[in-house]
Amino acid sequence: MKKNIVLIAFLVISIIVSGIVLTDRIQVESENKYVDIILDYREIDELAKQSSYDISWWLQSFKELGIEYVAINEETIELLEQQNYPIEYMLGKDAIKNAKLDHPNFNILKKHLEDNEVGEYDLVVLTRSQDMYDFIKGGLEGRYTEDKFDFVIGEGSYFAILKGGISEALYIENIHLKDEQGKAYAAGTNFESSKLIRVGLGFSQDKIDKVEESGLKVLARPFSFYGWVGEKYLEAVIKDLTDNNMVPSMLIFGGSEVLGYSHNLDVMKDFMVENNIKLGLIETPVQRGHIEQRGLDLLTRSLNYEAVRIFSILPWMQERFQFANYSGAEEIENMMYRAVTERNIRTIYFRPFKKNKVEYVTDFNEYEKMFNRFEGRIGTHGIELGMTQAMRPIRVRLIKQTLMAWGIVAAGVFLLSYLFKLKNRVKYSLFILGILGTPLAFVIRPYLMEKVMALGAAIIFPSLGMLYFCHACYNYYVSDKEMNLGKKIVTAIKDLIIVSAISGIGAIFVASILSNIEFLLELDIFRGVKFSQLTPFLIYGLIYFAYFGYNSKDIKNEPSKVKINDIKALLFDNIKVFHAIIGGILLIVGYIYIARTGHETNIQPSEFELVLRNILEENLLARPRTKEFLIAFPILMTGIFFALEKYKALIFMTGLLAVIGQTSIVNTFSHLRTPVYLSVIRTVYSLGIGIVFGAIYILAFILLLKIVDKIKKINLYE
Structure with missing residues (x-):
């Protein structure tokens, strides 16, 4: 830590500024x-x-x-017709056909047809009610210029002709004609209606x-x-x-x-x-x-x-x-x-x-x-x-954005230095470039820059959390210190809280740097959420290699940087059928995980999950995220337990699942329309319930080992 005192100092200042900005946002939200x-x-x-x-x-x-x-x-032509007023309408092309067929209601239009005053894209409205005609006529004349419409009266019928063009045409697509054998004969579109049915005519x-x-x-x-x-x-x-x-x-x-x-x-x-x-x-x-x-x-x-x-x-x-x-x-x-x-x-x-x-x-x-x-x-x-009020427009000033960005840059350099063991000269050169470039970038492209920095925070801090996870697992794995079961569970709880707190710093940065009213009203949206949830998985893999190597037999030495040889060994290793099956399962799980993020997806929760969500929602102030308290948080605890028990093969897999929870913490605060206090409560609930499940999973694993051990000792020939 002493080697990174400058980076840590900038990070602490940035966190303080983020706290100030977040306090302002919480005040604005509480007034609404x-x-x-x-x-x-x-x-x-x-x-x-x-x-x-x-x-x-x-x-x-x-x-x-x-x-x-x-x-x-x-009122519109469409609404009047739906409300069963004495009105009917048709396209100009249909009115032309009816007039040519000497339909009695359309004889009055013949002269207009001869003078080319009715086009196929026009909307022809017919009523026999004087009151309805007066309403339509008054609405059109009072609202639009005379070139938009025309009227024809005669023989107890009243016509209003709304002038349209191809831009108002509405079509039915994918019309398929088939022969007697059911084979497609032709396909096309049909000009069926007009947008003019929704031209405003006034209020009833x-x-x-x-x-x-x-x-x-x-x-x-x-x-x-x-x-x-x-x-x-x-x-x-x-x-x-x-x-x-x-x-x-x-x-x-x-x-x-x-x-x-x-x-x-x-x-x-x-x-x-x-x-x-x-x-x-x-x-x-x-x-x-x-x-x-x-x-x-x-x-x-x-x-x-x-x-x-x-x-x-x-x-x-x-x-x-x-x-x-x-x-x-x-x-x-x-x-x-x-x-x-x-x-x-x-x-x-x-x-x-x-x-x-x-x-x-x-x-x-x-x-x-x-x-x-x-x-x-x-x-x-x-x-x-009661009568709603508009949210007070909050904006984050340039100086605060810059100070927060410096903290994110410091954290990024901190992460790189641990991954690649950067020399001080390289490390601080990168940092200086960052602190000089960020204010300039904010001046040139402020809206883009605040999203870039928020995206950086959403990736960097969960990755730092997993860096702590790997560091802790490594120390427990190489240590000869003995702990009883209770101490191991307490240690797992402590590390879960620390890892989540590190990720929580990233959540604070995202929620504060994007506190502008544009985001709170969703005039602008924080993009790159799915990218920010995938990237920490890759970074976690690099961190794991730095501590445990790839198929390394001896990891008792001090962990070093990511080695090219480990990457090569992974890329050129022989792939077994078992590995392919596991990889396929991980891809399916990963797809479902990413697809379920957000609302623009066809993968919907099951009815059981909906019922579970509703129960939690009705009994708690905020519904905790299922993937956090049921999977990611308790699995992180089991990962710590596996390290304490020297199960190296299980550490990596538990870490992969643990990443889900850490990115989810930041993702919770990335929903900028959600009040900050609710995101905090949701995360606290998830941690609390996740700790309970974590302890249950650890005890269940121990029980499973005992059952397996007993089965192994059974003599089937006695």
């Missing part, structure tokens, strides 16, 4: 303690139609549960009145349709919000872009600032980042991050009623609970439960029970239902 729940009007309306009560009764009942807002989407006054009469507030959701939305549309929506007293505390935009994109974004920003309106960021189905809309990130930054992350109950989630051996909506409640406590979600876009794809759960008691349980559970985290 209110959760909004927003009802979806259309789904509640469908629920009411299947029940014995009207929508007003349902809205008033939900209000008593602490809900304040109901989201009303802007009837829906607004029902929501307000129930004592709830309207959260209007405009639908921004790319290519149609301009200054006129923006002005019309703002007028609707202000004239109808519907200025919300939050705006959740529908469509492919935010309102005002791109030429009028400043107008939208000014309106939101003047009215203290937050921006809603809807989390993606894979729980990573938010649904992309043109201009969304730009508007968020221009609002100084006055934004809130939203968890939307998706259709497949609605069907999780009586799921995983639950009698009610407990699994849906679990998903809401995880979103709020683990992912800093502060608004839930709620859709009612379903028994299947079409049948709603109409027993209000089920909703009441779920919301009461949910409110009680989030209350244990100091969170309650």
Whole structure:
């Protein structure tokens, strides 16, 4: 340690700075303690139609549960048709065909066809209702320029023609035609619909009145349709919000872009600032980042991050009623609970439960029970239902980033010096290059550099933890000191805590250096997590060779650096069938381990694992990670025990599994949307439970040895 006093000094200073930054982040997270729940009007309306009560009764009942807002989407051709209004629509190409066939309803369009005023990509809307025609006509004229639409009236029919192009066309792909023998004859695509069915037409006054009469507030959701939305549309929506007293505390935009994109974004920003309106960021189905809309990130930054992350109950989630051996909506409640406590979600876009794809759960008691349980559970985290506030925008200053980076550089040089026995001249040359280069890199590419340093910390510190593991195992293996069983278990516990604490330093660096609000809102994401989980395995292999060599018979000498001869011996060794089988098993296990990391995977946990997770989640403040407390942490303890018992062949394999736990510690803190306190609690739980399992595994191994020994002594011929 005396030889590395300078490196250690820089590391200690960096840890202190990281602690200061992390304290600021924890304070910001603790202030964010209110959760909004927003009802979806259309789904509640469908629920009411299947029940014995009207929508007003349902809205008033939900209000008593602490809900304040109901989201009303802007009416579109698609929504009007789905709500059974007297309306039908078709593509221009189909209207042209009907007119050519002298269909009586389309005779009125013949002149437009002759004048080429209806194109195949247009959307033709037909209604025989004067009121419906007036609504559509008023919506189009009040929101869009005259070149976007046309109207035709005659013979009791009213037509609205929305001008479209190929960019609005929607196709059904992979159409296969087959002959009488079932052989493919042709394949292609079919022009089936148009995006124009979702052009916004305004808000339904009837829906607004029902929501307000129930004592709830309207959260209007405009639908921004790319290519149609301009200054006129923006002005019309703002007028609707202000004239109808519907200025919300939050705006959740529908469509492919935010309102005002791109030429009028400043107008939208000014309106939101003047009215203290937050921006809603809807989390993606894979729980990573938010649904992309043109201009969304730009508007968020221009609002100084006055934004809130939203968890939307998706259709497949609605069907999780009586799921995983639950009698009610407990699994849906679990998903809401995880979103709020683990992912800093502060608004839930709620859709009612379903028994299947079409049948709603109409027993209000089920909703009441779920919301009461949910409110009680989030209350244990100091969170309650109420008007959500945007998270205070935290930023890490350049000087702090640089000081933290210096500690990571020092740790990296420290690791290299142990692996390759670097001379002081080389070691400190590398360190000086690092401390001179990091501030310059932060100035040139700040966003890239903070990710690079976080990635470095995620790799270096678990590797240093495994360096300590190998160092401890080596000393125990060559030592002649005797210990009783109790002392051996205590020693294994102590070393597990030390190794995990070293990895925990890396977790602190990652969580602090990436504390910017961009990461907390997931506008930016820490990438390279899987790479950071794989690399320590390779480094562990090098560390092991440095201490134990490859098939080395004599390791009583002082451990040296990684030897080229050991690498050569490994690469050119004869591979036996047994080795190939073990290698194949390790590859499969490794693939599953990496694939299960994150949510973007087809490998899902089994129902038993879901039940186990839910039990832990319901009884603990944070669910510990199964791979940590059941595998990695107890196996590290058994590795220490094997070293004490001189089982050299088992040390390497236990170390490989132990790496999983050390990278997992850092990975827990790499989920930057998760509050720091929850990551700490989760890791402490894992360590505590892992220690218990570690002691059980050691005792089970001893018992197994005794059983094998007794079997060997049995004389089968007596």
